[in-house]
Amino acid sequence: MKSRFSGRRGAAVVAVAVMAAGGFVASAQAATPLGDVTKDLTYRCAFPLVGQQDVNATVNITIPDTGTTGTRIVNGDLKITATLSANIVNALRAFQTATTEGTAVADVDAAYDSKNMTLGIPGLKIAKQTVPPSGTMPVDISGPVPSLIVYKAGGVSLAAGAVFTAKVDTRKADGTPTALGVLNVPCSVKATTPPQDRSLATIAVSGSDVPPPVPGTPPSQPIDKSLTYNCVFPETGAVDVAGRITGTIPATGTVNNRVQPSLSVTATLPTSVVDVLRNNSAATVSGKGVADADNAYNGTSITVGIPGPVPSVNVPASGELTATLAPAVPSVTVGAPGTVTISAGQQLNGTFTPLKADGTPTALGTFDVPCTLNAGQDPTLGAIAFS
Known part of the structure; x- marks a missing residue:
């Protein structure tokens, strides 16, 4: 069976750029047909009380078989079904655990253009699950994955990372926390003889080389950093939108050790756009999408389209509308010394749904908002020197 899962994570490889992309969302168009991929892996996870336990997981993802230089490669959502043993479930029940849910971070290894890196991809959701009265317990984990654009022909090889970490919130039947609280569960791919095959896939990228975005001067x-995008909204058409990116990108890192950037984005919609929302009786607006981020590493450039939510914000009675986004930025580990320069990408594309005060949709329905970075700006956000 083909390990398509890697493709999706592959998109994540580009996720280094996610550091720049912050949290504005965007929609993207797939360049090639998607294929369904399934991968079975066994992890060794450390649980409170019961210690190290095996957890079997099935990963499902749809990703393209091929790509073209300069054209976006879009992946489907990642879906993982894990099975907790009766031993683990018994320990949960011993503390009156009625339900569990949480978040997860999964590592993905990627190789492209003779470069190797590992991305710790955050933002995966562990669905709420009722603890059964006996036996094993299924756990569903899912989340969107980054798209990517590469600028040189070649293969993007992907593999499941060696590490997977979960945060599991345990609750009693009345909704209050159990004595276990939030469990931190670190997992590693189980060492076996022969070793498990973590390789997922290689996306074959063809076409002539395309000039990549040129990074500027790291601040x-x-x-x-303030940046201005030109965005196309319903009724108002094309208008400029002011964005402000704040956060920290470490200046240095060590080869084979994680570096964790943090970013937040504030976007201000002009009065003309918000008037359209008000004229359609919108009380709130929320959405999702993808933000492009460019990264350059030792002569290799990749653009990553980072998916994420736009949390609901109230529509004010007058004036502009401001929304602050706090993206779940992945960690990055590289396999060789060099510098990773991170910049905000050229595209920010969103899908939004305004709602009336009673929670029903407005006449605007759900609409797409494509945005392009205005020319003449330096979108560089930072550079990490790995040694």
Whole structure:
């Protein structure tokens, strides 16, 4: 069976750029047909009380078989079904655990253009699950994955990372926390003889080389950068939108050790756009999408389209509307010394749904908002020198 799962994570590889992309969302168009991929892996996870336990997981993802230079490669959502043993479930029941849910971070290894890196991809959701009265317990984990654009022909090889970490919130039947609270569960791919095959897939990218975005001058840290995008909204058409990116990108890192950036994005919609929302009786607006981020590492450039939510914000009675986004930025580990330069990408594309005060949709329905970075700006956010 083909390990398509890797493709999706592959998108994540580009996720280094996610550091720049912050949290504005965007929609993207797939360049090639998607294929369904399934991968079975066994992890060794450390649980409170019961210690190290085996957890079997089935990963499902749809990703393209091929790609073209300069054209976006879009992946489907990642879906993982894990099975907790009766031993683990018995321990949960011993503490009156009625339900569990949480979040997860999964590592993905990627190789492209003779470069190797590992991305710790956050933002995966562990669905709420009722603890059964006996036996094993299924756990569903899912989340969107980044798209990517590469600029040189070649193969993007992907593999499941060696590490997977979960945060599990345990609750009693009345909704209050159990004595276990939130469990931190670190997992590693189980060492076996022969070793488990973590390789997922290689996306074959063809076409002539395309000039990548050219990074500018990294700003001092912490980041406080204002950028202007031109966005197309319903009724108002094309208008400029002011964005402010804040956060920190570490200046240095060590090869084979994680570096964790942090970013937040504030976007201000002009009065003309918000008037359209008000004229359609919108009380709130929320959405999702993808933000492009460019990264350059030792002569290799990749653009990553980072998916994420736009949390609901109230529509004010007058004036502009401001929304602050706090993206779940992945950690990055590289396998060789060099510098990773991170910049905000050229595209920010969103899908939004305004709602009336009673929670029903407005006449605007759900609409797409494509945005392009205005020319003449330096979108560079930072550079990490790995040694």
